Amino acid sequence: MMDWTALQLSFALALATSLVLLPVGILLARPLARSRSRHRWLLEAALTLPLVLPPTVLGYYLLVAMGAGSPLGAVYERWIGHALAFSFEGLLLASIVFNIPFAMIPMLRAFEAVNAEVLQAARLCGMGPWQAFLRVELPLCWPGVMSGMVMTAAHTLGEFGVVLMVGGNIPGETRTVAIAIYDRVQAFDMHGAGMMSAFLLVVSLLALGLAARQGRGARSL
Amino acid sequence: MLTVTLHQTRPIDLEATLQCAPGELVAVVGPSGSGKSTLLKTIAGLLSGATGRVRVGESVWLDSRAGILVPAHRRRVGFVFQSYALFPHMTVLHNVMAAAAGERAAREAAAREVLAAVNMAGLEGSRPGALSGGQQQRVGLARALVRKPEVLLLDEPFSAVDQMTRERLYEELAELRANLAIPTVLVTHSIAEAQLLADSMVVLHRGRTLQEGQPEFVYRHPVEPDVARLMGHKNVFEGVAAAAHEAPGGVIDWNGLRLHVSAPLRRAGPVAFCVAADDVRLAGPELTDAPNRFEAIVDKAIPVGPSVMVYAWLPNRERIALSAPKHVLARRGVSVGETVLLSIAEQDIHVMESTPARSSRST
Numbered sequence: 329m330m331d332w333t334a335l336q337l338s339f340a341l342a343l344a345t346s347l348v349l350l351p352v353g354i355l356l357a358r359p360l361a362r363s364r365s366r367h368r369w370l371l372e373a374a375l376t377l378p379l380v381l382p383p384t385v386l387g388y389y390l391l392v393a394m395g396a397g398s399p400l401g402a403v404y405e406r407w408i409g410h411a412l413a414f415s416f417e418g419l420l421l422a423s424i425v426f427n428i429p430f431a432m433i434p435m436l437r438a439f440e441a442v443n444a445e446v447l448q449a450a451r452l453c454g455m456g457p458w459q460a461f462l463r464v465e466l467p468l469c470w471p472g473v474m475s476g477m478v479m480t481a482a483h484t485l486g487e488f489g490v491v492l493m494v495g496g497n498i499p500g501e502t503r504t505v506a507i508a509i510y511d512r513v514q515a516f517d518m519h520g521a522g523m524m525s526a527f528l529l530v531v532s533l534l535a536l537g538l539a540a541r542q543g544r545g546a547r548s549l
Numbered sequence: 550m551l552t553v554t555l556h557q558t559r560p561i562d563l564e565a566t567l568q569c570a571p572g573e574l575v576a577v578v579g580p581s582g583s584g585k586s587t588l589l590k591t592i593a594g595l596l597s598g599a600t601g602r603v604r605v606g607e608s609v610w611l612d613s614r615a616g617i618l619v620p621a622h623r624r625r626v627g628f629v630f631q632s633y634a635l636f637p638h639m640t641v642l643h644n645v646m647a648a649a650a651g652e653r654a655a656r657e658a659a660a661r662e663v664l665a666a667v668n669m670a671g672l673e674g675s676r677p678g679a680l681s682g683g684q685q686q687r688v689g690l691a692r693a694l695v696r697k698p699e700v701l702l703l704d705e706p707f708s709a710v711d712q713m714t715r716e717r718l719y720e721e722l723a724e725l726r727a728n729l730a731i732p733t734v735l736v737t738h739s740i741a742e743a744q745l746l747a748d749s750m751v752v753l754h755r756g757r758t759l760q761e762g763q764p765e766f767v768y769r770h771p772v773e774p775d776v777a778r779l780m781g782h783k784n785v786f787e788g789v790a791a792a793a794h795e796a797p798g799g800v801i802d803w804n805g806l807r808l809h810v811s812a813p814l815r816r817a818g819p820v821a822f823c824v825a826a827d828d829v830r831l832a833g834p835e836l837t838d839a840p841n842r843f844e845a846i847v848d849k850a851i852p853v854g855p856s857v858m859v860y861a862w863l864p865n866r867e868r869i870a871l872s873a874p875k876h877v878l879a880r881r882g883v884s885v886g887e888t889v890l891l892s893i894a895e896q897d898i899h900v901m902e903s904t905p906a907r908s909s910r911s912t
Contacts, residue, residue, distance in 0.1 A: 445634035448595045451621040452628045453648035454696065460622075463647070467638045 387493025438472020627693030
């Protein structure tokens with residue numbers, strides 16, 4: 329059987345992560361793309377780290393950072409009233425962190441690809457920094473930005489290791505569809521696992537197809 | 550009137566002055582990396598590393614002493630980029646409208662008018678990607694003009710288009726200029742372009758303005774060897790001026806050859822001089838008493854259009870270039886390895902007094 333609660337949770341998580349990473353990704357990618365600093369590679373490497381780190385390693389550090397023993401976890405618990413770890417909010421925070429490279433890299437490449445003279449031309453057309461950003465730079469980067477969003481959403485739907493480490497497996501709170509599939513298999517419900525797997529496969533394929541189309545749009549500009 | 554005085558040490562050296570009257574076109578020429586684009590972009594306010602002053606008429610755009618630095622988007626500059634730099638996601642019309650001021654209808658009318666003026670009527674709905682290089686540059690020019698700029702700055706606008714388009718654009722620019730009562734600064738690495746289009750030129754080398762003046766004058770009277778070489782002079786040499794009492798002109802000891810010059814030499818000592826290649830003549834045996842006659846051995850003869858550029862070794866181990874029409878060389882029977890007699894008129898030798906310290910840095 330399809331675990332609709334888990335699916336709903338996964339989609340909510342994917343949507344929330346993407347929406348948060350839209351401004352965060354732009355805020356990280358744009359200055360990085362314009363940076364001429366010698367230490368740029370260091371920052372780029374740090375932000376790309378979640379891409380290569382085993383999810384359990386990342387999950388472990390996030391869990392430690394969110395635990396009641398950490399400053400973040402303690403403050404959160406005092407203010408909100410429940411622990412950050414093993415909650416939806418904790419899961420969202422983890423999801424944002426491990427998705428930074430997926431959102432940021434396509435945006436970074438898009439911002440890097442914008443001809444610097446086109447932006448200078450915008451200024452010389454009388455556009456202030458904000459106007460130049462909104463009317464020229466962002467539209468030119470939009471395919472890359474969208475591609476980052478789609479990658480983030482698709483990746484969030486499929487993430488397993490970090491979710492298990494940080495969120496555990498609480499139905500309706502932290503049990504995502506990927507965890508639910510694992511659960512079904514453990515319970516020898518191969519039919520249910522198969523249905524959800526097929527669903528995730530189709531959604532991922534569609535998302536990647538959409539991202540590729542956006543990317544092609546970017547190149548044709 | 551545009552007056553510019555700029556000083557900068559980073560990221561590249563800049564020590565430049567420039568003046569351009571309304572209706573005048575000043576060409577800034579220099580080799581790649583000489584700071585031409587930096588100069589232009591600093592005037593436009595796109596680069597802010599320099600100190601000094603930039604004034605256009607009554608507006609002061611930069612005055613580092615008074616703490617004035619007007620941001621680029623508040624300077625009324627028309628800027629045309631080498632790479633066109635059109636907005637690829639907008640149509641031609643919207644590209645031009647983006648730079649116009651006022652209500653939407655007024656902006657559209659102004660954009661259509663200026664597009665027609667640069668012969669782009671009918672292509673308003675196209676995207677820049679669908680246009681040829683020449684068409685894109687016309688849109689770039691329209692976008693620069695629609696802003697009703699106080700100065701027009703052209704950054705190598707013709708170097709990315711093919712030769713035929715370039716010549717058409719030259720004519721169109723010359724036509725447009727007749728109706729433009731603003732200072733125009735053209736950055737180019739092409740001396741020919743400067744000579745063709747500019748009223749005045751500024752020679753920039755390693756960020757320093759070396760000379761200002763009318764193109765023809767600068768070509769004939771370069772102030773120093775770097776300028777002479779930049780202007781395309783092949784015969785730039787150094788010698789030692791003899792004591793100045795040999796009136797009316799002077800004598801230069803050119804590695805052992807005595808060279809008579811008609812210009813008075815101000816002081817004795819090291820001196821640089823140049824001779825245009827077409828001022829070096831093949832001498833006949835008849836003028837035996839004329840000064841500055843030398844035997845030379847032809848090293849190379851390279852046909853260049855209707856002329857031939859001949860390089861010949863002089864007895865003082867200097868290699869001199871001379872340019873002569875093909876038929877003249879054929880009649881004289883000049884060929885590689887032969888000895889020829891060359892003459893240089895005294896008045897054709899241009900002596901550059903302000904040398905040797907600078908010339909030693911030249912490449």
